[in-house]
Amino acid sequence: MSDHAVAHAADAGHEHEEHHSHGQLYFMVFWVLCGFTLMSIGADYLQMANKNILRAIILAVATSKALCVMLYFMHLKFEGAWKYLLLAPTFILAATIPLALVPDVGTHYYTVDVPQRYEYEAQEAAKKAGHAPVKVEHH
Amino acid sequence: MSTLHPSIEHADHVDHGGHGHGHHELSFIQKYVFSTDHKVIGLQFLFTTLIMLMVGGALALGVRWQLARPWEYMPIFGDLTFASDGGQISPEAYTMLFTMHATVMIFLVIIPILAGAFGNFLIPLQIGADDMAFPVLNMLSYWFMWPAIACFACALGLAPNWLNETFLQLGMEKLVVRGGLIAGAANGWTSYPLLSALEQASPSSGAAQTWWLIAVTFVGVSSMMGSVNYMTTIINMRAPGMTLFRMPLTIWSMFITAILQAFALPVLTAAGFMLVADRMLGFCFFIPSGVVVNNAAPTVGGGQPLLWQHLFWFYSHPAVYIMLLPAMGMVSDMLACMCRKPVFGYKPMVYSMAAIAGLGFIVWGHHMFTSGMNPALGMTFMVATIMIALPSAIKVFNWIGTIWGGRVQFNTVMLNCVAFVSLFIVGGLSGIFMAAVPVDIYIHDTYFIVAHFHYVLFGATLFGVFGAIQFWFPKMWGRMMNETVGKIHFVLTFIGFNCTFFPMHLLGIAGMPRRYADPYHFPYLEHLLPLNQFMTGAAILMGFAQFLLLGNFVLSIFFGPKCGRNPWNANGLEWSAPSPPGHGNFDVPPVVYHGPYEYSSPVSGDKDFLMQTEYVPLAQRKVHTGH
Amino acid sequence: MSHTAPAPTLKMGLPITNSKLGMWLFLGTEIMFFTAFIGTYIVLRMGSPGWPTDTNVTHIKIFWGGLNTFVLILSSYFVVVSHDALLCKQYKKSWNFMLFTLLLGFVFLGIKGYEYYGKFDHDILPGHIPESAEQAMEKAISTKVGLGAIVDARLTAMYPKQTKREDRKSENDAVTAKLKDKADATAAEKTELAAAEAINELNNEYISLKEHVRAKLSLEVPYANFDAIRKEENSASKYPVLTLEEVEHKIHELNKSKTVGPLMGGMHVSQPILYGNLFASNYFLMTGFHAIHVIVGLFMFALVLKKGSKLCVDDAYLIENIGLYWHFVDLVWIFLFPLLYII
Amino acid sequence: MGKLWSLFFVFSAVIAVALCWFAPDWNWWFPGDGKAHSTLGGKIDDLFHLILIIVAVTFIGTQAALGYVLWRGATIKPEEKALFSHGSHSLEVIWTIVPSAVLLFIALYQLDVWAQFRIKGAIRDSHGKMVRPEPVAELTARQFEWRIRYPAKGKPLQPQPQPDDIYSVNELHIPSGRPVEVTLRTDDVQHAIFIPELRIKQDAVASLKIPVWFDALENRDYEMLCAELCGWGHYKMKAKVVARSDADFDAWKEQASAEQFDDGFRKPAEAK
Numbered sequence A: 001m002s003d004h005a006v007a008h009a010a011d012a013g014h015e016h017e018e019h020h021s022h023g024q025l026y027f028m029v030f031w032v033l034c035g036f037t038l039m040s041i042g043a044d045y046l047q048m049a050n051k052n053i054l055r056a057i058i059l060a061v062a063t064s065k066a067l068c069v070m071l072y073f074m075h076l077k078f079e080g081a082w083k084y085l086l087l088a089p090t091f092i093l094a095a096t097i098p099l100a101l102v103p104d105v106g107t108h109y110y111t112v113d114v115p116q117r118y119e120y121e122a123q124e125a126a127k128k129a130g131h132a133p134v135k136v137e138h139h
Numbered sequence B: 001m002s003t004l005h006p007s008i009e010h011a012d013h014v015d016h017g018g019h020g021h022g023h024h025e026l027s028f029i030q031k032y033v034f035s036t037d038h039k040v041i042g043l044q045f046l047f048t049t050l051i052m053l054m055v056g057g058a059l060a061l062g063v064r065w066q067l068a069r070p071w072e073y074m075p076i077f078g079d080l081t082f083a084s085d086g087g088q089i090s091p092e093a094y095t096m097l098f099t100m101h102a103t104v105m106i107f108l109v110i111i112p113i114l115a116g117a118f119g120n121f122l123i124p125l126q127i128g129a130d131d132m133a134f135p136v137l138n139m140l141s142y143w144f145m146w147p148a149i150a151c152f153a154c155a156l157g158l159a160p161n162w163l164n165e166t167f168l169q170l171g172m173e174k175l176v177v178r179g180g181l182i183a184g185a186a187n188g189w190t191s192y193p194l195l196s197a198l199e200q201a202s203p204s205s206g207a208a209q210t211w212w213l214i215a216v217t218f219v220g221v222s223s224m225m226g227s228v229n230y231m232t233t234i235i236n237m238r239a240p241g242m243t244l245f246r247m248p249l250t251i252w253s254m255f256i257t258a259i260l261q262a263f264a265l266p267v268l269t270a271a272g273f274m275l276v277a278d279r280m281l282g283f284c285f286f287i288p289s290g291v292v293v294n295n296a297a298p299t300v301g302g303g304q305p306l307l308w309q310h311l312f313w314f315y316s317h318p319a320v321y322i323m324l325l326p327a328m329g330m331v332s333d334m335l336a337c338m339c340r341k342p343v344f345g346y347k348p349m350v351y352s353m354a355a356i357a358g359l360g361f362i363v364w365g366h367h368m369f370t371s372g373m374n375p376a377l378g379m380t381f382m383v384a385t386i387m388i389a390l391p392s393a394i395k396v397f398n399w400i401g402t403i404w405g406g407r408v409q410f411n412t413v414m415l416n417c418v419a420f421v422s423l424f425i426v427g428g429l430s431g432i433f434m435a436a437v438p439v440d441i442y443i444h445d446t447y448f449i450v451a452h453f454h455y456v457l458f459g460a461t462l463f464g465v466f467g468a469i470q471f472w473f474p475k476m477w478g479r480m481m482n483e484t485v486g487k488i489h490f491v492l493t494f495i496g497f498n499c500t501f502f503p504m505h506l507l508g509i510a511g512m513p514r515r516y517a518d519p520y521h522f523p524y525l526e527h528l529l530p531l532n533q534f535m536t537g538a539a540i541l542m543g544f545a546q547f548l549l550l551g552n553f554v555l556s557i558f559f560g561p562k563c564g565r566n567p568w569n570a571n572g573l574e575w576s577a578p579s580p581p582g583h584g585n586f587d588v589p590p591v592v593y594h595g596p597y598e599y600s601s602p603v604s605g606d607k608d609f610l611m612q613t614e615y616v617p618l619a620q621r622k623v624h625t626g627h
Numbered sequence C: 001m002s003h004t005a006p007a008p009t010l011k012m013g014l015p016i017t018n019s020k021l022g023m024w025l026f027l028g029t030e031i032m033f034f035t036a037f038i039g040t041y042i043v044l045r046m047g048s049p050g051w052p053t054d055t056n057v058t059h060i061k062i063f064w065g066g067l068n069t070f071v072l073i074l075s076s077y078f079v080v081v082s083h084d085a086l087l088c089k090q091y092k093k094s095w096n097f098m099l100f101t102l103l104l105g106f107v108f109l110g111i112k113g114y115e116y117y118g119k120f121d122h123d124i125l126p127g128h129i130p131e132s133a134e135q136a137m138e139k140a141i142s143t144k145v146g147l148g149a150i151v152d153a154r155l156t157a158m159y160p161k162q163t164k165r166e167d168r169k170s171e172n173d174a175v176t177a178k179l180k181d182k183a184d185a186t187a188a189e190k191t192e193l194a195a196a197e198a199i200n201e202l203n204n205e206y207i208s209l210k211e212h213v214r215a216k217l218s219l220e221v222p223y224a225n226f227d228a229i230r231k232e233e234n235s236a237s238k239y240p241v242l243t244l245e246e247v248e249h250k251i252h253e254l255n256k257s258k259t260v261g262p263l264m265g266g267m268h269v270s271q272p273i274l275y276g277n278l279f280a281s282n283y284f285l286m287t288g289f290h291a292i293h294v295i296v297g298l299f300m301f302a303l304v305l306k307k308g309s310k311l312c313v314d315d316a317y318l319i320e321n322i323g324l325y326w327h328f329v330d331l332v333w334i335f336l337f338p339l340l341y342i343i
Numbered sequence D: 001m002g003k004l005w006s007l008f009f010v011f012s013a014v015i016a017v018a019l020c021w022f023a024p025d026w027n028w029w030f031p032g033d034g035k036a037h038s039t040l041g042g043k044i045d046d047l048f049h050l051i052l053i054i055v056a057v058t059f060i061g062t063q064a065a066l067g068y069v070l071w072r073g074a075t076i077k078p079e080e081k082a083l084f085s086h087g088s089h090s091l092e093v094i095w096t097i098v099p100s101a102v103l104l105f106i107a108l109y110q111l112d113v114w115a116q117f118r119i120k121g122a123i124r125d126s127h128g129k130m131v132r133p134e135p136v137a138e139l140t141a142r143q144f145e146w147r148i149r150y151p152a153k154g155k156p157l158q159p160q161p162q163p164d165d166i167y168s169v170n171e172l173h174i175p176s177g178r179p180v181e182v183t184l185r186t187d188d189v190q191h192a193i194f195i196p197e198l199r200i201k202q203d204a205v206a207s208l209k210i211p212v213w214f215d216a217l218e219n220r221d222y223e224m225l226c227a228e229l230c231g232w233g234h235y236k237m238k239a240k241v242v243a244r245s246d247a248d249f250d251a252w253k254e255q256a257s258a259e260q261f262d263d264g265f266r267k268p269a270e271a272k
């Protein structure tokens, strides 16, 4: 309805007259994304000793992938400044939740009193005492 | 939003106005039931929520009765619902009563009456659009309320037999509500796990609690559709000349509310799904292992109960501002009109609403000061909470500034608005006590809290709504409401309200805990019984006063004196449309030339108002150089 | 009102269509929705020392997850190609690529289903996972999923008429007694006898194992001695304790056994997984809601495909918005994959 | 008419203030004798009164201003138009800065009390010295009662139950006059201890052990209730805190231990 009218008017000029295909660009982005995916799987196969480095790498790769998708496939690269107004608050809020939860749920100020904790401590103690870690059979 | 650059468009507004999108004959159903017209949807919301106000109020009177005459026979209500117990409320039933009272009031009255009813009715009219951006979505957002209401009915224990039978046959026993009305959801409107996560912990709630959660999800979907719609409409469909800082404060408040809703509500919806999964499917987000309830086997799990509180309040604190901001906006509009004076400090008003919204997202922890939260986190939340009083203070001072020097019209609208300001101050100031963590340690979960939130929710918001109903009624129906009845209603409600809720502060200081079916068997609370009885009397008075509102509303629709387009001599765009506006709203597409509050402007000559659509020639404008 | 020529007026707001703006705002709400899930997962995992990361334990299949990532990326690419083609007025191409996207969506769901099947098969389900050796032993004898359930199921299959377990058991005893004494048993009766005896044997094994688990006494201590042991003081400390390996070994033996083996249905003992239930809860909730979003996306594609040859430039807005939604679904997966499968 | 309405609003504010003024006399104020019976409780009361003063001034000020502007609006001359003003920049600045100073003061002023309650693990006594509380008991809430575990006389409290531990139900015994620490647990859903006269409140959360610090200044019984909705019986989790001198506390422990380990053959008195 009025949507279309507005749309035609708003987009008149750049999309409707003569559209230049972005096919090439999209194809490139596609390959980059595939490369990133392989990278994250590859990183896992490296069996890195330091888990944190692995995590950092993999999350960095995921973020780059997300950026590629957003910038090119979702056309954010070509949009006006409104994208910042919309996305910046969203991401700030989205980051708030896990960040605010870390001091309370991710870590614990008070002693945690659950069976898992005692189980975990027993396992760690067993590991320290030189027992072979409990072998888990794969069915 | 400096990025908004107007571009030239071949508008076809003219085609829409009055032509009804080419549909010439709409059937009754299309016109009044499944209508996509924002005004009809707004009124549907209004009627629904007013009925729900009665339901919520009746439940509240049940609560009050128990507090005045614990364990005694309860007239009418008791016969109807607790006949098997001799008309006497059981502790389960008491718990259910306040849980469902709060649920109905919050999810089915305050939120939908503000955003749903007034948001729908006013947004397109005040920004000069012919309808919402997505009319069908708008209709859906209303109709999603009904599954929510139906689920809440099940949560009240009112599941019909055929439904129970169906679920039994489907093997979904966890959805079968057993035990009738007294078996409603009874875990508080906050539904903290583990009480709400383990069925054995709250046996009377059973499936009702699950229905409660499902209902909240429906409300969430409904509000989410509404808020996306409002934001799009306000951003993109303003009439020519309606720049952001020419928008009425009502629109600003609706816009900010929509933002709050859009970004806070999904979190509650997500948390609701998690809790439903915990209850029904053996998930364990909120259930730690090794919990023994009622001598049942220990739970397996690994989750954390505090997680729910965080997720819940991440929504529900912003939600209290969702329940307030629209009323703030509407009151600003009404005050300006009734004082014949521009709003004092328009931009500070806008900025402080934005600040309230922004800060509102980072204070949720103040509901959890005693919950075993990390104390360092408590400190940050406390500072943020206290600072949120600042934008509220700015608003209060600006309202007073608006009245100052005005030519005040003491009609029902004005009285309700003044009550709004006055009572919001009381409610807000009691918030300062609670925001101070050490004091909250003592005050938390006492009637002081109950006093606080009734002052802000009822005292502020509902009085604002009463004013708004009276103010925009002419636009809804083309008739006026009765002034005398309106004033009587106001006085009775105002007195009844204060007598009911002000003493609650004292009860709280005296250490009376909330959510107690019978506080009086603690010796130190015994002497509070007479005060409670007085409060109950006042609550009943106030409850019956609402019939005046209802009568005035319904009768005026048919018999009120007819009025023209602009009975209040107000400035907003909505007053340039016919009363009631036809499909498509405006007969002439409005063009906006000034802000909405140019009352008593020197350039307007003899009149004391200047409509937003009224063009003032340059020469005349130069007379006054102020604005 | 008159139909004058539309006069040029100011368009307020953003230079994008309402539907696109609405879609972006909707995606904002979706971001918050998934943030609640993902944030929950991150903090719960941080707060749970001993979280299972071994893919052998959790039955996480990195390969299939990676493949699914590829499938979604490819489908995302096809959506943009479809949109691009439409703008270039190559309608047939556009339609085709939409179809490919739809098919890839199905492929994604298929792989997801396969992964879910593996989880169900190994009973990696919330609320089902033992977290300590004791719980694992309890589960091995439970009447819902363990040996008890197997005995019950066999008994029920044989004596469907009786409604109570005890009745079935005594019926079984009666049948055994009757057929045992019968000299001239037919072949059918002989197999019936064998079956009844097998169940009986299994039941005895079950009871013995159950009592061992309850008493926490090693299988080396014969069940027959239990009554005597119970009368002793401080009996617990004198006898060896039952271990999970023993139970496993026992079940293994039963599986091998000629008589009761066939009845066992290949039952195996679940290994304890610390925080396994929480892991499974998070896994299913996040991937489940993602899958629901995928299904919604498929409906949208179907909507476009239904237009068939009527597809035209005006539908570019529709495809663009559907594309935005689909890319968002892809984005969620881009984060779920490393978070759930790799880290 | 307008003047009457202005008075109506002013009048209701006056009643509210009067009610609060007289409330302590009518016993609608803090419970018991109105004083906090613990050191930190006294700090809470001080803070409460400080905020009360600030809030009262704000309340009276704003309500008076509201009454005044209404009165003026009612008495405006018939030929006069309303004041045409869009606001005042300097006023905005003033009423932003002044409240923010007041609010910031409140926010910072109370941090220390909060820290003593939850973070520092010590309470400042009347001489300004920080005193570490002594762990005396483990309090386990369940639907709908309190179970309390104490170490045997002369022994420290252990995290895990010991054979010689002493138990009581719905009666928390503590030594008076010095800070004690009680570990809070729950067997099932969330509960909260609330001891009004000591101004203590803390939730018990499943999966957590939460220490609570307080002292009782007098030798007497205090009421204790549950302040977190925990099911239908929430209102009846009635208990008491028995605060006694060290000697009496020890005596109670001995007696309770004797009763508890009484094997039925000897009278409790002999068991000693």
Ligand code: HEA
Residues within 6 Å of the ligand: B190, B320, B321, B323, B324, B366, B367, B385, B386, B388, B389, B390, B392, B393, B394, B396, B424, B425, B427, B428, B429, B431, B432, B434, B435, B436, B440, B443, B444, B445, B449, B452, B453, B456, B457, B461, D054, D055, D058, D062, D099, D102, D103
């Ligand atoms: C519309 C709803 C609404 C609004 C607007 C507010 C506003 C505020 N609320 Fe309230 N609140 C609720 C609804 C609301 N609240 C509800 C429903 C609950 C209970 C939920 C439950 O547990 O069931 C609750 C509970 C609640 C708590 C938790 C208490 C507890 O459970 O222990 C706290 C604690 O900090 C709090 C604080 C505040 C504060 C600081 C404000 C501030 O925004 C107020 C700011 C306003 C003013 C301060 C007045 C105006 C200012 C001046 C006149 C000038 C200057 C003032 C000074 C210098 C002091 N609220």
Ligand code: HEA
Residues within 6 Å of the ligand: B053, B054, B055, B056, B057, B058, B060, B061, B063, B064, B067, B076, B077, B098, B099, B101, B102, B103, B105, B106, B109, B110, B188, B189, B190, B450, B453, B454, B457, B458, B462, B500, B513, B514, B515, B516, B517, B539, B542, B543, B544, B546, B547
């Ligand atoms: C917008 C929100 C809102 C509103 C308007 C109200 C309105 C009222 N509330 Fe509300 N209340 C809450 C939100 C609200 N409440 C919340 C969130 C809680 C917390 C719950 C929890 O702890 O989980 C609560 C809790 C609560 C309690 C505490 C219960 C407890 O902790 O044990 C009490 C006790 O007095 C109470 C009383 C009242 C009364 C008397 C009214 C009156 O104002 C109602 C007046 C009546 C009407 C406006 C309608 C008129 C009705 C009729 C005309 C019908 C008459 C019918 C018959 C007589 C059969 N409420």
Ligand code: CUA
Residues within 6 Å of the ligand: D141, D142, D144, D190, D191, D192, D226, D227, D228, D229, D230, D231, D233, D234, D235, D237
């Ligand atoms: Cu225990 Cu409330």
Ligand SMILES: [Cu+2]
Residues within 6 Å of the ligand: B316, B317, B320, B363, B364, B366, B367
């Ligand atoms: Cu809050």
